[in-house]
Amino acid sequence: MKRLMIGMISSLVVCADLAMAATTVNSCNRTVTFEEPPKRAISNDVNLTEMMLVLGLADRMVGYTGISGWKTLDEKMRAGVKALPELSAKYPTKEVLIGADADFFFAGWNYGMKVGGEVTPETLAPFDIKVYELTESCTHIMEKGKATIDDMYADITNLGAIFDVEEKAAELVKGYKSEIASFTDSLEKADKPPRVFVYDSGEDAPFTAGRYGMPTALIEAAGGRNIMQDFDKSWATVTWEEVVERNPEIIVIVNYGKVTAEQKRKYMMSNPAFAELDAVKNDRFVTLEYVEATPGPRNIQAIKTLAKAFSSK
Template identity: 25%
Template sequence: MITAVLTVLAVSAVAGCAGDGPSDAGAKPKAKGTATSATAYPFTLKNCGTDVTYKAAPQKVVTLNQTAAEILIHLGVGDRIVGSGYEVEKTPDAIAGQYKKIPQLSAPGQEIKHEKLLAAQPDFVYGSFASMFTAEQSGDRKQLHDLGVPTYLTEFDCAFHESVAGANFDMLYEEYRRLGKIMGVPAAGDKLATEQRAVVDKALGTVKKRDKPLKVMWFYSTYEGTPWAAGPGGLPQHISELVGVQNVFADAKTKWAEVSWDEVAARNPDVIILADLTRGEPNDTAKEKIDLLKKDPLTSKLAAVKGDRFITIPGSHMDPGYGSASAVPTLVDGLNKLG
């Protein structure tokens, strides 16, 4: 009964702010975060195989995860976010003040539930993970569209647990441009894409060439003692190819693969790239991962472990987001220092 009431309220709120009625026909309200809107509304985008129509510049946005919120802040429209969730790490200092003003609709590390999302009365929902757009979590996309709430799901993760063939930075730059258009600030989307491309290109220009590619393992996390590593289809694989190293789990079946310590030892990476996570799960931080590798009877014998051949990258930067571009100079600098 509570859910039904919330749904009715949400539909009414969305209908009330959609601006489709006769009294709003001639109104041209300015969108927050921009003096004028260069986007011509309405327009339709095909996003993850679904045609989504955006009737006006969103003013009440819910971002389903921290990464999505940070991207909108960097686009200059963070003041339009009325709620966010799945907060997993400390916000970068440069945007911490803006991010702190955003109401959190779920506990740290937790996903926003459908009723909580509807209570925020959003006119646009943006998320980075397909697993969040489900009936059990924030609501599936069709459900939200039927309520009059357009959505955007990153093209990197259109289907839960399915790899995206050929994921690359161009997809991320295009996401910035699409979000810029959706939010009515297309110039900001172009600017952000250009800035991030420059970060990646500058780092790639400093790569030290090697006769033989180094073998690397992208060590993301452990679950009940089992390691998870980056496989094909995600940005870690793309970054590996860009900088000229070999991902030892490039032949895995998924972009984040459950592997084994025996496999890690057998593939014997030259360098281990550590995801520094702050979720509070066991062995999440880079320091904890190093301690684990050094104490384990099998992995402690690996040359990479004995030689402290580790490179630490914030875990969130391994998933598509604003921080992903900075993962490239971090990796290149680390590899160059290792010699």
């Protein structure tokens, strides 16, 4: 009987320890509980994959998706994922994730998942694949305030909790905040925030970032104002007439795809319709790479690039 009691007590202690080890995080409008850190994770897109890499999680991953079909990896990213396979050039199918025996998918709405699509947290749940959703992308499925740099910090912090690397995540976020503060405090501030337009792509009509897109947060952190910050979208198309009417002083070009940043700049500089824009008259363009303009570690460099451009005359 005594041995039986000791055995029962030991079992209860083990169960209690396991219960204490469980981690719950908020993911958009859901709460997700992890009984243990994922061991076979997959990330989608270059910026989400880089979040995993800066946390030192490559050895917990079985691959990544959604990069080569849209954009290219720079040298830094190639080195980071060299041991990992790209499982899908664009958005993965459910079969790709199941076939890789994944237990975790880090993606977002329009970053590997589509509302009502084949791959969602609900469709993956029966296969024991848990999903953490990119915070910036939550606006596609719930009410959310405009994008801020805190969205990216939240993702780093939550990934740290999920994978049991909280200290590493906290150190990264603390370092990012310190780096931004140190840099922006050293710059001469403009009398009022410069008017900024984000030019992603498109000639007939421009694709741009609205209030819920990360560029709005980057521009504000750097001391500017997105002229489309009242546009209730993350990324969407507007008209050139709206751009001309709001007359940006600076144009931020997102560099990716077949049309280069320089080709986009030349298009705007040579088109008579844009001749009276302050940004065109003064040739004030600044380029961000896709991985800098979307939520991820390189947002810090993006803010520094923008702040420097905003402070120069």
